[in-house]
Amino acid sequence: MERHFDEQLTVLKHTLIKMSALSEAMIAEAIQVLCERNTSAVARIHEHEEQVNHLQIEIDSICLRLIALYQPTAGDLRFILGAVKTNADLERMADQAVNICNKAERLLKEPQPKLLATISEMAALASLMVKESLHAYVNRAVDQARTVLLRDDQLDDMNRRITNDLLALMQKDAGMIQQALDLLLVARNLERIGDHATNIAENAIFVVKGVDVRHHRK
């Protein structure tokens, strides 16, 4: 029984890692459409979205089965309930990547927009946060989880700065308003991905410490 439970828990971890790798790939693909004008990434992003949707349902059902069959307690139960929440966050990250891709496709009809370097930097940071938060979660690595919380402040700062720059751009040139607005919303999508990674990192700390760190940072 114990051995079966451990095997199933490993399956859960691997499925979470697979889902997180897909979400990271989708962020990279959305940025390829936006910054490199690589339209072939659009089809890939939609394939990956399908896979994420299937994995989301699969992870919930693994969690349900693990609890129903093995009645885990304490740390293991916290891990599984946290996985249910982490699963929702991973799926919403993938949704944000699709939103970025949609705006990127519209921007393809316009001249190459300004400030793409900052967007690309934000995407790299958000992507790193996805990887680190999931790693912290499955490995119950509290220090790495805390690193993610710090990176989120950095991402919020970048978002504030690019919002101001884009606002100034809009005010200077009315012809740039639609384009700048799209980029501003892309920056917000990336900032939201960071928020989801932060949620996962907070879950990781809760699993290990049994202490809820949500709302203590605010």
Place this chain on the structure above:
Amino acid sequence: MERHFDEQLTVLKHTLIKMSALSEAMIAEAIQVLCERNTSAVARIHEHEEQVNHLQIEIDSICLRLIALYQPTAGDLRFILGAVKTNADLERMADQAVNICNKAERLLKEPQPKLLATISEMAALASLMVKESLHAYVNRAVDQARTVLLRDDQLDDMNRRITNDLLALMQKDAGMIQQALDLLLVARNLERIGDHATNIAENAIFVVKGVDVRHHRK
């Protein structure tokens, strides 16, 4: 044992209802600041946010305890796992209300902005969706959950329309850009509240039917 479990389940439901009522109150308060320039609502919203944060931790710990002590299965286990997710959605709705309030406070320094009637209509619809989705969840009412899914399409439409109107306003008058952008972001906050209500409605259908309706509508 059975009786204790039912009592605890009732506590869980009441706590979810309390949290949802607070999130609804916060939406109303944020709209009071924005549309009626009622600054006394600002303090109330922050008090309510504190209460929501406490309830969020309480609900997670009730769920953990219910599973650990009573080993529920089938529909009851689905209900409790769904409550863990619903809890996260309720808290994020409250966050969106705080975001609206922050933008409303900045807008107080400007002349009364245009298009507030539409924002106020969107807020009423989003608020109704919060109430209905939570009601559908705790009462396992599938028909009501399906109504919420339909209302979400309506809210998305309203968001698209106001976004276009605000964009036109920005292009016509550069002096209105900051103000119109703030309102556009408020509309998106309301649309996100609708998304969270939709998640809760989908959870409700899953609890009753054991069928995952996520991603089938897209």
